[in-house]
Amino acid sequence: MDLQHTSPGLRERKKLETRAALRRAAIQLSLERGPSVVTVNEICAAANVSPRTFFNYFESKEEALFAWDQQLTAELVGRLSRQPSAVPALAALRLAMLETLPSFGADANWAARTELLAAHPELHLKLADSIRRIEQSLSEELARRLGVPVDSIFPQLLSGAAMTALRAALLAWPPGSDHETLQALVAEAFDLLAAGLPDPR
16 A cells, blocks of 8 residues: 555656756756757766657757756646636636646756856747747647637737746746745736736836
């Protein structure tokens, strides 16, 4: 019985450790040599995993450099889909985001990633594309939830507003703070959206 309770936790910790090792390797190699010349095979060798394992976590080597990846997107969309249908879309997305943030905030490579993005501004284009794909995944789930076309304004606007709320919270998040601080900032950002962005004056 104890094994049944502990094994999922051990498996999850192993996954988190593997993902963190791949991130560290990708960021460190990219800082040393430049992201354009580093290969997935080199990242895998440094992290002591196979390329197949790499692509279980990341869609590309660039995604390993960013704070948000496909697994976090899947977690966010899954949590959104499980919110009760009676909960308004903005509130449901707020709850899903807050529930996903502990996984996001566990990343320990913020300083190195910031240094990498500053040294290689070309990565910002890839980061913007990554954010666009997250917004698209959210739009599709919101459209399904609401029963509206995915290309209608509301799901597109809400998914974009959610990612903007996250970015604003990240900018206000003190370096080295825990994920509870980030959760509070994201909650504040969503509260401001729900209130119609009242003038702070």
